[in-house]
Amino acid sequence: MAKSAFLKSSIAKKYWMALTGLFLCLFLVGHLAGNLQLLATLWHTTPDDAALHFNQYALFMTTNPAVKILSYVTYISILFHAIDGIILTLQNKKARPINYAMNKPERNTIWASRNMAVLGTVILVFIVSHMVSFWAKMHFDENMPLQTITINAGGAPQEFYVTTDGGYIPKAQVDQGAYKIHDRTSFYDGQANVKIKEGYKDLYKITIEFFKQPTYGLPFTILYVLSMIVLGFHLFHGFGSAFQSLGANNPKYNGLIKNIGKGFSIIVPALFAIIPLYIHFLLK
Amino acid sequence: MASNKNINIHLKIWRQKNAKTKGSIETYKLDNVSTDSSFLEMLDQLNEQLINTQKEPIAFDHDCREGICGACSLYINGQAHGPASQVTTCQLHMRSFKDGDTIYVEPWRSKAFPVIKDLIVDRSSFDRIQQAGGFVSVNTSGNTIDANATPVPKHDADRAFEAAACIGCGACVASCKNGSAMLFVGAKVSQYALLPQGKVEATQRVLNMVRQMDEEGFGNCTNTGACEVECPKGISLENIARMNREYLFASIK
Amino acid sequence: MKLDSKIPEGNISDKWTDYKDHLKLVAPNNRPKLDIIVVGTGLAGASAAASFAEMGYNVKAFCFQDSPRRAHSIAAQGGINAAKNYQNDGDSIYRLFYDTIKGGDYRAREANVHRLAEVSGNIIDQCVAQGVPFARDYGGMLDNRSFGGTQVQRTFYAAGQTGQQLLLGAYSSLSRQIGQGRIQMYNRHEMLDIVKVNGKARGIIARNLVTGELERHSGHAVIIASGGYGNVYFLSTNAMGSNVTAGWKIHKKGAYFANPCFVQIHPTCIPVHGENQSKLTLMSESLRNSGRIWVPKKKEDAEAIRAGKLKATDINEEDRDYFLERRYPAFGNLVPRDVASRAAKERCDAGFGIEANATNEGVYLDFSSEIISKGKQTAYAAGNHNPSDDEVIKLGKAWIEEKYGNLFQMYQQITDENPYEVPMKIYPAVHYTMGGVWVDYNLQSTIPGCFVAGEANFSDHGANRLGASALMQGLADGYFVLPYTVSDYLAGEIATGKIPTDSAEFTEAENAVRSQLEGFLNNKGTKSVDFFHKKLGHIMWNKVGMGRNAQGLTEAIAEIAALKEEFFRDVYVPGTTDELNTELEKAVRVADFIDLGQLMARDALQRNESCGGHFREEYQDAEGETLRDDENFAFVGAWEYQGNDINAEVLHKEELKYEYIKIAARNYK
Incomplete structure (x- = not known):
């Protein structure tokens, strides 16, 4: 057919x-x-x-x-x-x-x-x-935020980005420019501009x-x-x-x-x- | 018959002079209706009343008045063939109504069933579907094989009969919110699909009948099941499913 | 004109074969040059139209219903006979032939009936091949049941809807030909006259019931398959639209009308319940396989039942009179219809009727014995050799439901009583007309080129039709007789060419129809068509019904003549001719019924004997059985129209010869 x-x-x-x-x-x-x-x-x-x-x-x-x-x-x-x-x-x-004037479909x-x-x-x-x-x-x-996690590092709570390889990157270091974030989720080395790790979108x-x-x-x-x-x-x-x-x-x-x-x-x-x-x- | 009594009723009936004119609902009052009367006998009584006052009687389709010819139709109080289940309008009796009731009587509403006059609609679309494939292509010579040469399992014969019990009244189309004719077509396809005699040309049959059904302007089936509930012969939805299967296999063949 | 039945010579069992072998043929390349008109699409009409179209003729088919599928054959319930002897109970073509002649009380033609029995088997083969879902047993073979007037099981069936299944089978063949363009189908068309040119049937005038337009259709042959005329009684088991108009119109143009007084009153119908009743409903004869018919033995019990003080189930077994079993022990509840009907009338006339209507007319049809017996059988077959009473009744009811479910449901709808629990109430009602247009062996009427098939002709059932034989005859005529005999006739028409519809004959016929229609609409009457129809029905039922006598018939003739005069003077038909006008349709039909009713009374009056469905009270034996007069009345009475006055019609007699069956008194004892 x-x-x-x-x-x-x-x-x-x-x-x-x-x-x-x-x-x-x-x-x-x-x-x-x-x-x-x-x-x-x-x-x-x-x-x-x-x-x-x-x-x-x-x-x-x-x-x-x-x-x-x-x-x-x-x-x-x-x-x-x-x-x-x-x-x-x-x-x-x-x-x-044309519809019915009276209809009881129920x-x-x-x-x-x-x-x-x-x-x-x-x-x-x-x-x-x-x-x-x-x-x-x-x-x-x-x-889009990346997931962070708060860990008690040396007695003081510290915030870290969680990465897909199971590692952590301290949020403070990223804020200071040691790492850069490209393409929303990729962590790059601040100087070498090489991709190091991948974060999680939160x-x-x-x-x-x-x-x-x-x-x-x-x-x-x-x-x-x-x-x-x-x-x-x-x-x-x-x-x-x-x-x-x-x-x-x-x-x-x-x-x-x-x-x-x-x-x-x-x-x-x-x-x-x-x-x-x-x-x-x-x-x- | 023990329950016989007389009731007075109000009727709201669709009147339409012919296919070209617009219609409207007219109101009538009818007294002394025996509860033993059938619904159509009640309409006869109303018509007699109209004729006696030199008014035009209401036109409606009817013939055998025993629930088998499929001529009678009527959408009564919002349901095809009225409130009783598994009956045609001619088998509906006035004992289903109470004194003082208002009863709406309308024609089947479907693009494929245009109104001819008052409550009469044109159901020739059903005939055309049948003509497209609702048959076994065997000549009427009588020189066929002996009727018992091909055994048919009783189960299949019984199912085929149940499908073939369709009277072609169109209640399925009338009650379907989509105006679909799938129960009618499914029943015919099923009857033949279940019998060895019909299997030979099953492929062409289902394709042709469905094509014709679509061309006639019937709506699509959305499996609401209204048709099965309102069918005066209790034709099962199973027949639509069987047609769907047949069509699927026919399409990929 | 002398009636020539054209029955061929030769031995009865070879007659039809020899005859067929020598009929003229029309070559396939000539068939498309020939037009055939078929009026009516029931079993006979649809099967004939389909067969002609397959052969290659041009066919025009007409039905007044909105679809050919609604012809009244559809309402036949019980079954169709065929001499297949599948049940190995001694059936044969001869026995079917014999049973039909005897059942018809020796007033049918031997040759026709034998032909019918011969082709009966082919009908079943044909229908099965078409996909008709007959009832089958667990081995996949076709099932059979018994019907009245026979001692074998030869009835094929599809629950209580055999007519429906057969008609839909014929309709499917018809539809196939319509789809292929070989039949032009005219739904909602009514034939209102036949057109004769040089003495031959050459066409019809039909009214388009939707637009009111009068149409001329020409053909080389015209087949009338328009059914029976039971509606002359107003109340009958026929459909509301069933009418005699096609048959009567050809009668007026020269076709003889045969045995009009032979009417079948069916014993098992739902009794009349009120004055607004529009029709009677049949309960299939097949129910008599399982039901026992009785009335109370004591009159006081019958009175108490009518007064509502007693119920059927209150009457003890020994106080019940199973009057058919009592009077006819050999056939019991399965005596032929006319016998069963008269027996019921006899009991009711004697005051034993159980229905509380105006005439106390009703007897019981009781299924309780069968429920128990079938319940036990079913339980046994399922391995339960010691079932409780409740189990037996439950299984018995299930068995009944499978066999007769739709009939029981229909009964309950109408009467509001549950027949599984209480016996049905039944009474005889007009059901079938054995009489009809006279035809010869070819099914040709006295108008050349005009053939008549199915219930519309008078042929095969004599004075009483056996159950399950009408479907057989309709299909036999359409599938297996007309294709041969009509071809033989058409062989002489090859050179005729297309028949023009602008001839004087067509114009004249159309004008006559138009003036009749306009006559009705211009009439300044006051009463509805139904008023007259009901009045006619009363006269017919009371004086030309189950029991007839010379005085009543003489009165009926005069009363009907007076009614005719009143009808044309005082009928009121609203609306116009050029629209769908149901009252106008009815008026035309009732006008013909009135004429026919008068002729029926005359026919009944001339037939000074009792036979089959025709019971003249003057001619009965000491036990109330029919008394035939073979010496003087072994003939077909065919009436010739002589104009408006029905009393002027002339009777022609076709003598019936019995060469193969010894004519004897019918005995079902």
Whole structure:
């Protein structure tokens, strides 16, 4: 058959929605696993260790080639999922030019399934703002801080930059010009202008400050939690729906898929939501 | 029949002179409706009342009045074929309503089902989908092999029958928020996909039927499941999934 | 004109084969030059149209419904007969032939019925090849069940929706041809007249029911497959739109109408419940495989039930009268329809009816014995040799649900009673019309070039049709008879060329239709079409119904003639002709029903005997069974139209000869 039809047909659109959606579900799991490192203070003795733990993870995620490829797939998936969703919604609106004067859709469908476009739009806005807040800072912000750690050196607490080889560079020496920082993260010898070590971008600090800032910390926390609730509803319908779209419907397994979907749509957003709540309310 | 009594109702019914004119909702009052009457008998009664006052009766599609021809439609109080489950409008009885109720009666709403008059819509798009591939290409000579020469597992025969029980009424399209016809098409594709006789041309069938469905202007399926709930014959969503599989395999063949 | 049935000579079992071998053919390159019009898209019409198109003819098909898939064949429930003998219970073509002739009370043609039995097996092969999902057993083979009037299991079925599945099969063949451009399909079109040129059928006038436009369509042959006329009774199991108009219009143009009084009253329908009722609903005859029909033995019990003081389940086993099993021990609940219907009427007339409606007309159809017996069997088969009563009932209900689920659901929807728990209430209702347009062995009417198929013709069922035989006949006519006989006729039309529609004959026919339609709209009447239809129905049911007598029939003839006069004087039809106008459609149909009703009464009056569905109270034996008069009435009564006065119609008789079956009194005891 013609390739174009495979891309354009109503069923093909379903496949793309389903495939990108399921991939994004996988992404969510990965992203969640990473974000949960923000709770590292729960199992690390000092806040600095916790921060390091998280920042090491963040560095891995931004530099590992495999992860990089996955991240591009993710961006494309989000775009495709959104664009396909918009096309579907517009076409579907056209399929019913006149609406019913009296309609009771709640008699035959769940709320989430009827509002995927709205839920999706909210999630898209969230993703954009979320990326502006963190992803863009991590990638492009010239003033992105590097992680430091305070060690009691000779009785007096002293601040050090942590480097990726497990070493430390005293912050004072950098401030005095013995080391220079190029490309935001690289420590160069002050005289020889040779790269010596690599620091960690302190995403942990950025995150904690984001949710703890005096004026906006609470509203941001609330918005994040609300967004996760929206995500939950989106997943509540989307997860099982993806399987149906791909033709996986067998009475033997439908119960299982449905239950996994329910579990996924509650547990994953809930775990995401715990993080800002923990940071804002519990983290000292 | 023990529950028979008479009720008085208000009706809000879509009136539209023909495909070209605009329509609107008109209000009617109808007294002494027996709760044993079917919904269409209630409309007969209203029409009789209209004719007796020299007004134009309401046009609606109906024929067998026993739930099998698929002619009757009607979006009643916000639901295809009304509030009862797994029935057509002709099988809906007035005992589902209470004295004093206001009942909305509207035609199916879909770009692919344009209104012809009042509550009558044009569902020939379904016929065209069927014409695109809803058949087994066998001539009617009767010189085929003996009916029992190819055993069909009972399970498959039963599933095929359940899919084939579709009456083509269009309730799936009418209740789908997207105006999608996937349940109708899925049921037809499934019936043949499940039978050895239909497998031979399964690839072309699903591609052609889906192409025609898209051309008719039906919306896309978003798996809300409204169609399955409102289908008077209880056609399962499994049939849409089966069509999705068939289409996938057909596309990559 | 003398009726020539054109039954070929020769031995009955070779007749059709020999005859087919000598019919004229049309070469494939000539077929596209020939146009065939098919009116009606039920089993007969759809199968015929598909077959013609496959052969290469140009086909135009018409149906008044919004889609050919909605023709009323779709409502047939129980099954389709075929002499396959898959169950190894002694079935054969001869037995199907014999059962059908006997079931028809010896008023059908031997040659036609034998042909029907011969092709019955091909129908099943054909349908399976088309993807019709018949019921199967666990070995993957086709399942069968029993129907009335037979002692073998030869009925193929698809739950209680066999007609639907078969029609959708035929519709799929039709759709395939439409998709390939070989059939032009006209949905929402109603044939309002036939056009004859030089005595031959040359086309039709059809009304586009959406725009109201009158259209002329020409063809070298016209096939009428428009179904039966049960709606003459207003209340029947037919669809609301089922009508006799196509058949009646050709009758008025010269086609004889045969045996109009042969009407089948089906024993198992849901009783009438109120005056606004629009139709009656059939409960498939297949239910009589599993259900037992009874009324109370004591009149006081029946009265108490009607008064709501007792329930069916309160009546003890010994106080129940299983009257079919009592009167007909050999066939029991599976006697033919006419016999079962009359037996139910007899009990209700005697005061044992259990339905609390105006006429107390209703008997029980009880599944409790079957639930227990099938429950035990199912439990045993599952290895449970000692099931509890509850288990038995649960399994039995599940068995019933699988076989008849949709019927039980339908019953509950209508009556609000659960038939798994309480017996169904049933009563006979008008269901099928054996009579119809007279046709010869070729299915050609007395108008050359006009063929009639399916229920619309009079042919194969005599005075009573056996269950599951209508579907068989419709498909046999369409798939396996018409393609041969119509080709034979068309072989003489190769040189005719395209038939123009601007001839005087077409103009005249169109003008006549237009003036009839405008007549209705200009009438300054006061009453709705339904008012007259219901009135006609009352006369027909009371005087030309299950029990008929000379006095009632004479009254009916006069009453209908008066009704006709009143109808044309006082009917009110709103709207205009050039729009979708359902009242106008009904008016045209009811006008024809009124004429037909009068003819039915006349036919019933002339037939001084009882046979099959035609029961003249004057002609019965001591036990109330039908008394045929083979000496004087072994003929097909075919009526010739003589103008507006139906009383002027002339009766022609086609003698029925029985060479292969010994004519005898029907005995189901």
